[in-house]
Amino acid sequence: MDIAERKRCVDIAERAGNVSARTISEKILSAKAGREVHAGEIAICTVDRVLGTDASGPMAIDYFEKMGGERLFDPSRVLFAFDHYAPPASAKTAAFHDRLRAFATRHGAELCDVGEGISFQLLAERGGALPGSLVIGADSHTATAGALNLFATGVGSSDLAAAMITGQVWIRVPESIKITLTGTRTAFLSPKDVGLALVNAIGPAGANYKALEFHGSALGAFTLEERMVICNLGAEMDAKASIFPSDNATNAYLTGRKVGLASPVTADIYAVYAREVTLDLSRLSPRVALPHAPDNVVPIEQAAGTPVHMVFLGTCTGGRVRDFHEALAALDRAGGQLAPGVQLVVTPASREVADAIRDDGTLARFEALGATVTTVGCGACCGTSGVIPGDGMNVLSTANRNFKARMGNANASIYLASPAACGASAATGKITDPRAERAAR
Amino acid sequence: MIRLEGRARRFGDNVNTDYIITSARKRDTIDEQVLKQWLLETLDPAFAASVREEDMIVAGENFGCGSAMEVAVTVILAAGIKAVIAQSFSRTFYRNAINNGLIPVQCDTNRFEEGDRLSVQLDGAELSVANYTKELTLSGPPIAGVMLDILEHGGLVRFIREHRRLMPREQ
Numbered sequence: 001m002d003i004a005e006r007k008r009c010v011d012i013a014e015r016a017g018n019v020s021a022r023t024i025s026e027k028i029l030s031a032k033a034g035r036e037v038h039a040g041e042i043a044i045c046t047v048d049r050v051l052g053t054d055a056s057g058p059m060a061i062d063y064f065e066k067m068g069g070e071r072l073f074d075p076s077r078v079l080f081a082f083d084h085y086a087p088p089a090s091a092k093t094a095a096f097h098d099r100l101r102a103f104a105t106r107h108g109a110e111l112c113d114v115g116e117g118i119s120f121q122l123l124a125e126r127g128g129a130l131p132g133s134l135v136i137g138a139d140s141h142t143a144t145a146g147a148l149n150l151f152a153t154g155v156g157s158s159d160l161a162a163a164m165i166t167g168q169v170w171i172r173v174p175e176s177i178k179i180t181l182t183g184t185r186t187a188f189l190s191p192k193d194v195g196l197a198l199v200n201a202i203g204p205a206g207a208n209y210k211a212l213e214f215h216g217s218a219l220g221a222f223t224l225e226e227r228m229v230i231c232n233l234g235a236e237m238d239a240k241a242s243i244f245p246s247d248n249a250t251n252a253y254l255t256g257r258k259v260g261l262a263s264p265v266t267a268d269i270y271a272v273y274a275r276e277v278t279l280d281l282s283r284l285s286p287r288v289a290l291p292h293a294p295d296n297v298v299p300i301e302q303a304a305g306t307p308v309h310m311v312f313l314g315t316c317t318g319g320r321v322r323d324f325h326e327a328l329a330a331l332d333r334a335g336g337q338l339a340p341g342v343q344l345v346v347t348p349a350s351r352e353v354a355d356a357i358r359d360d361g362t363l364a365r366f367e368a369l370g371a372t373v374t375t376v377g378c379g380a381c382c383g384t385s386g387v388i389p390g391d392g393m394n395v396l397s398t399a400n401r402n403f404k405a406r407m408g409n410a411n412a413s414i415y416l417a418s419p420a421a422c423g424a425s426a427a428t429g430k431i432t433d434p435r436a437e438r439a440a441r
Numbered sequence: 442m443i444r445l446e447g448r449a450r451r452f453g454d455n456v457n458t459d460y461i462i463t464s465a466r467k468r469d470t471i472d473e474q475v476l477k478q479w480l481l482e483t484l485d486p487a488f489a490a491s492v493r494e495e496d497m498i499v500a501g502e503n504f505g506c507g508s509a510m511e512v513a514v515t516v517i518l519a520a521g522i523k524a525v526i527a528q529s530f531s532r533t534f535y536r537n538a539i540n541n542g543l544i545p546v547q548c549d550t551n552r553f554e555e556g557d558r559l560s561v562q563l564d565g566a567e568l569s570v571a572n573y574t575k576e577l578t579l580s581g582p583p584i585a586g587v588m589l590d591i592l593e594h595g596g597l598v599r600f601i602r603e604h605r606r607l608m609p610r611e612q
């Protein structure tokens with residue numbers, strides 16, 4: 001039975017009340033729309049959390065004022081994070097911050113100033129990303145929070161403003177792509193490799209207007225923060241949301257953080273998907289995305305040996321505690337020194353991450369190696385704060401995007417890989433397979 | 442009914458929002474009247490200066506992918522471009538377009554070339570594009586529900602000003 005036919009049968013069965021056949025996305029959005037909605041329908045939903053950044057926030061304030069906004073629908077549900085321009089590199093950027101600060105203070109929204117971290121990372125750390133909830137954020141990687149079994153989606157500044165006023169957002173209910181992870185996770189297989197392999201398999205627009213929903217026996221092999229990496233890369237397939245089921249890892253992460261009620265959501269067994277993709281982890285190996293597109297992915301063997309001039313450890317993809325641990329361990333295994341001419345840039349995704357790696361000595365090790373440790377936040381990721389690569393430089397990065405000019409220089413080339421591959425390559429000065437560096441020495 | 446006439450300005454696949462306007466440019470200003478001088482500079486440094494009021498952007502797959510930044514839409518509008526015709530759109534770009542009154546037309550653009558004479562028409566929910574140069578008439582997916590309401594209001598600003606909330610379209 002093909003998907004269209006199966007959908008038709010399920011629709012009939014569902015209408016007769018014989019069976020429930022919904023995806024996680026359909027269930028969450030139905031709950032938030034206050035009526036049963038199916039993929040393809042346009043729903044007006046109530047939002048649980050609204051996130052703005054210093055990149056999207058100033059424009060959202062403009063829209064808010066033009067829309068005649070006077071107050072926030074619920075200040076405790078609105079969070080602004082200063083992440084993209086941390087610290088501000090010009091007087092004009094500083095003025096954006098001031099404007100946003102004044103707005104947040106006047107309206108009572110939660111304000112995470114320079115040095116606190118990346119918006120959706122902060123939402124998760126502070127317990128605001130609850131299973132079953134609907135989160136919108138004016139940042140394309142907001143879907144990262146879907147690792148906690150919720151529908152989190154990126155919007156623009158006008159949607160943000162309208163939601164700040166009304167507490168609502170319009171959403172075309174997406175079809176979902178079912179991604180089943182099977183097999184055994186091998187040593188040095190990073191969630192980044194899984195994500196890059198998926199971007200390559202599904203394509204840069206392959207999840208356009210669709211949600212990714214994760215299933216399979218291998219999910220338990222990934223910690224909550226590792227799931228965030230996989231969800232994060234959903235944006236590189238243009239996914240509207242990336243959603244994991246709720247399990248022990250979810251509960252473990254939420255313990256001690258949770259603010260509010262979690263309502264875990266599971267997909268019905270008869271749920272109809274637009275497409276099903278199975279990934280066997282046993283057969284997956286480290287990957288690299290070549291310039292200038294995140295879907296330009298090859299097994300790392302094919303890129304090995306490419307000279308590397310800058311290594312960037314950070315961002316909402318690769319800037320968490322475990323990422324820095326894996327990078328440093330790989331760097332140590334590959335010689336424990338930076339190769340001559342390699343610039344290492346380290347940017348934690350949040351203060352919680354920075355504190356943790358300061359407390360356990362990781363940050364001091366990076367500093368002793370001569371790394372440039374920049375302010376917590378997005379850092380060099382999008383060329384707005386921090387280090388900009390020079391002409392002709394090759395950058396190996398833990399980030400999610402390697403578009404031309406992404407880091408602020410169209411004449412640099414950005415390669416994307418796992419933290420371990422980045423760490424090993426920092427020590428060798430060339431793209432290095434994290435599984436092979438011991439043999440190479 | 443909305444009807445636009447214009448000339449095609451051709452781009453390829455995967456034109457991301459950083460290419461439409463780079464992050465480095467917008468860190469100092471989000472004023473689209475200033476930013477429009479750098480529209481699409483990464484792909485074609487001469488493009489911004491060559492734009493005429495009635496131009497329409499024609500592109501391939503996945504137009505507006507990457508960052509959700511909304512200036513990517515307002516800068517296009519500021520340059521005088523009122524419609525983008527593409528094989529497909531990135532989700533956030535499509536939303537932002539609707540919310541600002543820029544018409545996104547999704548159709549097969551394979552045969553469209555730079556300079557083609559075009560007409561775009563939105564009649565009720567029905568969206569169509571005529572390419573006079575190539576003697577083609579194509580239709581895009583209809584713009585339904587609240588999306589059409591928003592577009593007919595010229596964007597989300599007027600919609601919220603008038604209604605104070607989002608609501609399903611009156612049938």
Ligand code: SF4
Nearest residue numbers: 141315316378381382
């Ligand atoms: S770290 Fe990079 S990708 Fe992530 S939110 Fe910041 S700018 Fe965007």
